[in-house]
Amino acid sequence: MIRKCFLCEESTEKVFSTTWVLPGLLPTEIGFSICPKCGSVCQSPSVDFDDMMAFYSSIAVYTNPGRQELPSTAKIRDLDEQIQFIKRGIGNLPNSVLQIGSSDGYTLSRFRDAGIARVLGVEPGAASVSLAKRLYQVNCIHGSAETFETNENFELILMTHVLEHLYNPQTTLSKCYRMQQKVTEGFIYIEVPLMAKASSLCPGFFSFEHINYYTRDNLLKSLTDVGYSPVSVLEHFNSNLSPVIGILASTKVQHHYSEYQSCYVDNKQILLEYRQKEISYWQGCLDALLPNLSKSQRVFLWGAGIHTSQLVTNTNLLEIVKINGLTDTSPLKWGINQGDWLCQSPKDINWKIGDYVIISSYASEKEIFIALSWLRDIGVVTLCLHNRDI
Structure with a gap:
């Protein structure tokens, strides 16, 4: 879906876009554009309103x-x-x-x-x-x-x-x-x-x-x-x-x-600078985990949602690591596809010593890591992608 400027309703100019693998939705081109008239930045292309409402109603979770x-x-x-x-x-x-x-x-x-x-x-x-x-x-x-x-x-x-x-x-x-x-x-x-x-x-x-x-x-x-x-x-x-x-x-x-x-000129420069920073950040986080991942028997992603999508979109993860599954604590997400994975309850996975879990969340990384002590107790390695305050 191509959107007009949300403030002045003018046609927008796309600055960059990528394909996102989103939970419960088909792979979608998501881009970020700027209004040449007023300089406001919006998401365009984006998913349509009905798909976004379906996401909020059935998938989005804002309590940890x-x-x-x-x-x-x-x-x-x-x-x-x-x-x-x-x-x-x-x-x-x-x-x-x-x-x-x-x-x-x-x-x-x-x-x-x-x-x-x-x-x-x-x-x-x-x-x-x-x-x-x-x-x-x-x-x-x-x-x-x-x-x-x-x-x-x-x-x-x-x-x-x-x-x-x-x-x-x-x-x-x-x-x-x-x-x-x-x-x-x-x-x-x-x-x-x-x-x-x-x-x-x-x-x-x-x-x-x-x-x-x-x-x-x-x-x-x-x-x-x-x-x-x-x-x-x-x-x-x-x-x-x-x-x-x-x-x-x-x-x-x-x-x-x-x-x-x-603020067209200034805001476009922010978009361009941020895009380069974003790619470098996510790939750098993944690169730091690679020595650990080389020892893994199986690798799972923790978190069906936006941060997993950003991890996949902004890195070469799928080219270098086989992902064996996706899991999340939210029952709303169980049974929903994100890309090639079906999100499972963590209790439904037959965890084995030598399994590795990558926590993709940025905002809730520390809380998730602490909550996964039960996995570490049975020999599963839990890796923090961002290493924020851990």
């Missing part, structure tokens, strides 16, 4: 079994900051909040604990909707940002790490703005990964699930174009896996920021 469904320390810290940031920007916390992309409900539970009387989520993942109810007694509309409906009016709308996933983010922002016209003053808090200098971006920053990429300038423009007026901005570069930006905006007109200027 290694934490027994508990939020990470970073998540707790980030929520502490978001609540205080919004409270400071508004002056007080409002009475009602709607979160679009509410995941497992933890964020809404924290806002409720902070004193907000009415909380409601919108979440496309069926598993996450169930988790929100079971873990936090948070009710969610099971639907997408594009299709959900509600007759309620909310003073605050949250979209943390959602806009980068939407095929038509401006349509959803316009929908939010219209929903808040019956309140005296409505507020929206947006947080997204920040496309900064290539040297600041983590491995896998340009990913399958993120189809829109935001700088400080085009995120401000995305809000002002639909009627919101930004009132507060925060940016972090080192505290999360990738840089992030958060903006609190109001339905009341204000004049705090200058008009948008196109």
